[in-house]
Amino acid sequence: MAYDPQKTRNRPTPAADRPAPVDAFLDAMAEVTVLPEGIDIDVTPGGDTIVHTADADISITPAGDDVIVSTRDALVEVRAELDEVIVEAAGEEIFIDTAPRAPSDLADWSNAPVVHSDSGRSKMTIAIVAAVAALIAVLVVTRKRR
Amino acid sequence: MPIVAVVNQKGGVGKTTVTLGLASAAANRGKNVLVVDLDPQANATSGLGVWDPATTVDIALEADRPGSAGSLAVPTAWVLEGGRAPDVLASTPALSSREPQLANDPVGAQDRLQLALEGNDYDLVVIDCPPSLGLLTINGLFAADRALIVTEPGAWASDGVANVQLTISRIAARRGGRPEVAGVAVNRLGRTRDAHYWHTMLLEQYGDQVFAPVHMRAAVAEASAQSLPIHGLGTRQGASDAAQEFDTLLDAVVPEMARSGVPVSAPAETAAIETSGGTNGV
Ligand SMILES: Nc1ncnc2c1ncn2[C@@H]1O[C@H](COP(=O)(O)OP(=O)(O)O)[C@@H](O)[C@H]1O
Ligand SMILES: [Mg+2]
Secondary structure: OOOOOOOOOOOOOOOOOOOOOHHHHHHHHHHHOOOOOOOEEEEOOOOOEEEEOOOEEEEEOOOOOEEEEEEOOEEEEEEOOOOEEEEEEOOEEEEEEOOOOOHHHHHHHHHOOOOOOHHHHHHHHHHHHHHHHHHHHHHHHHOOOO | OOEEEEEOOOOOOOHHHHHHHHHHHHHHOOOOEEEEEOOOOOHHHHHOOOOOOOOOHHHHHHHOOOOOHHHHOEEOOOOOOOOOOOEEEOOOHHHHHHHHHHHHOOOOOOOHHHHHHOOOOOOEEEEEOOOOOOHHHHHHHHHOOEEEEEEOOOOOHHHHHHHHHHHHHHHHHHOOOOOEEEEEEEEEEOOOHHHHHHHHHHHHHHHHHEOOOEEOOHHHHHHHHOOOOHHHOOOOOOHHHHHHHHHHHHHHHOHHHOOOOOOOOOHHHHHHHHHOOOOOOO
16 A cells, blocks of 8 residues: 555554453452352342341342341341331340430330340340341441342 | 443544444334443433433442333434334433442442343343443443444554453453454544545454444534434435445344345445545535
């Protein structure tokens, strides 16, 4: 071709294995999208995220306001909008009102008979500890979902 | 659902023009088309006659919710006789602040558009990418099953194409070969010796990946400026030639949508077409 704006100084074809700006993004992705072993995540058609661990199933509404943790021994429902936490364990259902309260209410609340039997209490403590541990695991994992 | 990302990190090469041309060609065939405008400059959105959309692609990227595109897309103002107006997942200048936000959350920040498109049922989705290779373009490429690289026939064109190809191949390597490079669209091919030279260089380097070119025509720029589909410009000089070039390009990029009885254009014709077109209306 007579017209030659490059004056035959054609640039070499760049190597296919040279670094690309996109690598940084892709590497970040590769590092964090691997879930810990034994943990699965489902997203329901309604948008709920359900995290399955060996010990618990945790379901989180799309807005994250309701969180339900169910283990073999206990069920903990955190209903942020209603300011309440419901704990079902050892055959008992306990409602904990988490609404901010005036100081005068506090006395009432601390006297409330929330726990009925000693054996129930220790079982329930274990169940709640397990559920809370699972919840914390989930909060860590949901940051890494997908 | 064919999902085409129209890409090049270089600005002003015709990504938006080609996006709108493909959308016009498919909509003109009565197809149900969604245009996704990932460029904060929102040229595709205004080219489709949409101003101040109630919902935008920015909301879809923020929501991070499966399938949201369908409810966030808005109808466009295009009128196509016998055709069907596309929808647009519109852009907004606010989108420019989405990219740094996504960058702060690299976890799951690449596939938000893909997630938003999940479960939707359009005949064709065309994604107009911004002139960069940042997270917005990456979202476009993650969502697409094929990428169309648009370039001008000018200096640095080959380097630009090589850079986009590299980006695409890195993504595809991690995603089971998705997206594929559909090919290279040479846009705004004029009659100058220089344009001819660089077009030939592209053909030499990229061979049959190079589609039949879209020529430089005033009608093409006018259609965008008037927010009209190139297939709806009527008898404006050069409009029907341009519309035909986009029809041919659509057949090549989305063969599953090709008009029956019309053979998919052979890329080999590109070198010879130089003298036959490009003179109209410029
Ligand atoms: N084939 C063409 N003929 C005439 N003008 C064109 C053609 N393609 C693009 N243009 C004009 O070139 C400019 C840049 O095109 P655009 O599609 O906005 O590029 P990009 O989206 O890559 O930045 C616009 O003003 C557009 O109208
Ligand atoms: Mg553009």
